[in-house]
Amino acid sequence: MGDKKGLLLDTTLCIGCGACYEACKERNQLPRTATHFLEDRLSDQTYTVVKRRGGRFVRQLCMHCEVPTCVSVCPVGALEKTAMGPVIYHEARCIGCRYCMLACPFGIPKYEWRKILPRVRKCDLCADRLAAGRPTACAEVCPTGATRFGDRQALIEEARARIRAHPQKYVPRIYGLEEVGGTSVLLLSDVPFERLGYRTDLLSEPLPLLTWQVLQKIPNFVVVGSVLLGGIWWITNRRREVQLRERQQRELREPSAPESADSWHEEP
């Protein structure tokens, strides 16, 4: 657990300077997509934005869920949750079904709609920098500590401590502690989270459980189903054979018109 990294975003500390936005663009070598960063939105060329919401500045980026919906829905395993926390994308596997985009509860993955060979794009929590023991680019440049990088567990303690120190200021809740099973990106705020554009009606269980409940029954279904159908066939077929034999015997006694011509698998 100690190895799991994360970010703590404290909206009360954010001054909306846009340094994180620029640092992200720089690190990922993304082109400019807006005249002013506050007017930009997430896209295939923008992995994080700072928004003006509810009288605060608030960042938006991939939450790097603990049990990521996007990873579970990808049919070819093109998305992966790494041990250190980042959810990363293996471009060479992706078939472009866009199920990850449909399924992500935070609406994060974006698609290169304009390209002939499009990729899914999103924040990867600077996985390469993390592996090298460095913080994310956005956390490194934040001048106020509104974006803090660290061990997820330590950040949770820190967030708890901040709430304890200023109980009248903060909304008594760490966003991302339980949402869809927890996320690597955690938020603190002094205004209700829904006013910041963060959904508070998400389930607290990981969403992949919803489909896994059904999927895990498949092997059983196949085995039981085949045996059952085979059994039914065995019984009904036996009955039919008996009937056929009886009919043949009857026909031997009194020959009648031939049977229907349309059946294509008539027993010989």
Add this chain to the structure above:
Amino acid sequence: MTRWSFRRPSFWQLVFAVILGAGLYSTVVRFTGGLGASTALSDAFPWGLWVGFDVLCGVALAAGGFTLSAVVYIFNIERFRPIIRPTILTAFLGYVLVIVALLFDLGRPYRIWHPLVMWNPHSVMFEVAWCVMLYTTVLALEFSPMVFERLRLERPLRILHALTVPLVILGVILSTLHQSSLGSLYLIVPEKLHPLWYSPLLPIFFFISAIALGCAMTIFESFLSYRAFRKRLEIDLLSDLGKVIVVTLAVYLVLKVQDLAGRGVLSRVLEPTYEGRMFLAEMLLGVIGPILLLSLRRIRTDHFGLFVSAVLVVLGFIMNRLNVSITGMEASSGVSYFPSWTELSVTLMIVALGFALFGAAAKYLPVFPETERLLASSLVEPPAVAVLRRPWIGTTPLVLILGGLFFIGAMGSAYSGLQHRERTLAAVSTREESEPQIAEGLKHLEVPPDVTFPQGEASPGPVIFRHASHLNWERPDCTICHHEPFRLLKASGSAASSPARDLHDERHCGRCHDGRTSFSVKEDCTACHRP
């Protein structure tokens, strides 16, 4: 052939050619311009018509095939044997067309085989992919006897014959999995799909409605192929299918009501909202209407009555799948989606190809049982009960009136739903954007240390740049300088990448020190250069 029946195909051929032409053009647009240029899809709405109609509805075409082959081969109910072939053919075509549609929809169609070797059993889409591959194979094998028979190839026929029962069992299992898994796809979006459609029972609803659709398609095709080739199925078989539809839809209706009530959203069905009205339309058209029509013996034993009921089932079914995939997802996505003409024309082309292939197969392959015999039997009037009492109204007008009522009712409901659409969508997308307070953060603000620029050759003195004096302390915004002019926000955090060229120019200090925003670089040198 009469003149009329001679001219009709040429009209349809014309329509077909137009559809094909438009579709091919769109195909070129799709594969040269990408998905963005050819579809109305967006980041907020990644699945549209190609998934909602082509895939979700195309797969369901196969439901008739597996239901009836189970009935005939597993349960050995021989009466239905003549229906098997058209349903298998429909199923096979359905799957082939689904694969074609997928090639359009996938961002990287040439990687369609990836799920074969790259596994993720936690993904419903993975299950879907395997079902498509395996069941298409099974269907091809089940379909092939028609071809072999036609070619009089005895050996493969015998082999396939021996394999029939295992194949059918495999097919039933796969198909059950597949129909339901399309519903399971949406289990993962509880907070996105509107509660009228999101339900833990989605897989079951998809499965049941697919069976009803499969039976309805069989009736529908029998009617069409009679008009085209004078080949069709016996009325008593079709009317039994009608019964199956009634029972299936009734089960569906009961489950649906229970489910809605159980989740406490039953009242929302009647609310005058976009979703409520569309839901009502779908239920009237595809469930309640057909149940009522087909419960009437007169309608169920009449070719035209069966046909109209089947059309209602098919339309209602399509509406259901579109509602799940589009209507129900629109509000949460915050955008409105309407397919582009490219999406529409490709879809039309795929449907037209389906009809054409079915027609060709019905014409050249032994799909429908021997014609003469069936014609003879269809000349026999439906059971006497209908004729005994003189009906107060002819069957055809009755069908038209009832069917028309439900159709108009549903369309009216859908129309009123569309009236609410704008409002529903607008309500979601209005997001508060008040002026932000710059809270606590300023107290914590740490500006980077001063930067001393080394003295140049002709320079009157070195320049010390102070962040603190270049910041608007009321509203700090680093990106005024740090996006283009000074790309200082290096990942390393060092100032190493500072511009080596003339700092006076309009890309650097000169950008603001231009005499308007601030004093000009051309004025007093010692304002910056301290000797």
